[in-house]
Amino acid sequence: MKCRVEGGEIVTDSLEFFLADTCNLACEHCASSAPLVKKANFPDLLEFKESLALLRRVMRSKQIKFLGGEPLLNKDIAKFLAAAKASGMFERVRVTTNGLLLDRMGEEFWHNVDVVEVSRYRSGENALADAPVTRIRETAFRLGKKLEVVEKPEFFAAVVDERIPDPETVARVYADCGEAHRAPCHTLYKGKLYRCSRVHTLDLRLSARGVPHAPFTDVDGLAIGPGLSADAVRVYLESPEPLNACSFCLGTSGRWLAQRQLSEKPGKKVAFSPDLLQQAPGLLRRMRERVLAR
Ligand code: SF4
Numbered sequence: 001m002k003c004r005v006e007g008g009e010i011v012t013d014s015l016e017f018f019l020a021d022t023c024n025l026a027c028e029h030c031a032s033s034a035p036l037v038k039k040a041n042f043p044d045l046l047e048f049k050e051s052l053a054l055l056r057r058v059m060r061s062k063q064i065k066f067l068g069g070e071p072l073l074n075k076d077i078a079k080f081l082a083a084a085k086a087s088g089m090f091e092r093v094r095v096t097t098n099g100l101l102l103d104r105m106g107e108e109f110w111h112n113v114d115v116v117e118v119s120r121y122r123s124g125e126n127a128l129a130d131a132p133v134t135r136i137r138e139t140a141f142r143l144g145k146k147l148e149v150v151e152k153p154e155f156f157a158a159v160v161d162e163r164i165p166d167p168e169t170v171a172r173v174y175a176d177c178g179e180a181h182r183a184p185c186h187t188l189y190k191g192k193l194y195r196c197s198r199v200h201t202l203d204l205r206l207s208a209r210g211v212p213h214a215p216f217t218d219v220d221g222l223a224i225g226p227g228l229s230a231d232a233v234r235v236y237l238e239s240p241e242p243l244n245a246c247s248f249c250l251g252t253s254g255r256w257l258a259q260r261q262l263s264e265k266p267g268k269k270v271a272f273s274p275d276l277l278q279q280a281p282g283l284l285r286r287m288r289e290r291v292l293a294r
């Protein structure tokens, strides 16, 4: 993906930030692997502010998107939203949530958020009911905030618990990855910038599963420091080389599967199979041939 450069600054559509790595739901095929993460790993507010101050010198984004895991599990969420607003780096502040805790959000939260995106999952006993959705709509309307309720009957298969055996497949999935290139989900995490949002949670997931892998969180990001240049950000974001994490990831090429809650955390290991990929001209056939030839 070619970065947009304006006045010497990199301009991106979105920057993502995890406010919690855990979640109060346990969706199968959660792209953030939240059901496998044991600790919330709440971020440090000061580190967040410092990273934004450094990043602001070389980059800005149309929006910052707070997510997780479930971001509303973070009791300091309003402080992070306020810090993002104060940074001057974003045109709008978005929170993506499963909505279960939205009723509890106070004035400071609503004051600092611009868009609340509720991913609505109807499976499982904890599904968000109609009554709270109505209340949330009323609150957002009264305060002049945008509310987007997105029904999620399906998920695409996102990550796997074994290395994808074929480097050609890894390269193709990466080249077609909407997270990295089309609707970029560039992510800020612990003082580093990542091309996509799956790196650190996939690292935690594989560690929880006992799967040998490279330390993605350490090696796949770009450190944000005083010497960071716009050119270094551009080169990192535009790189045609897959990340180490891509060897365990289906990007946005995974098959659509019915959304459901796991009856038990962390759920079964997800083995790699070409069947987990969407039908794509030539790709599935070539992979089947390779698997059969193994
Ligand atoms: S609501 Fe589901 S998909 Fe979203 S973070 Fe939680 S477990 Fe993952």
Ligand code: SF4
Binding pocket: 173, 174, 177, 178, 179, 180, 195, 196, 197, 198, 199, 242, 243, 245, 246, 249, 250, 251, 252
């Ligand atoms: S790990 Fe690679 S394939 Fe997966 S979302 Fe990130 S960039 Fe895309």
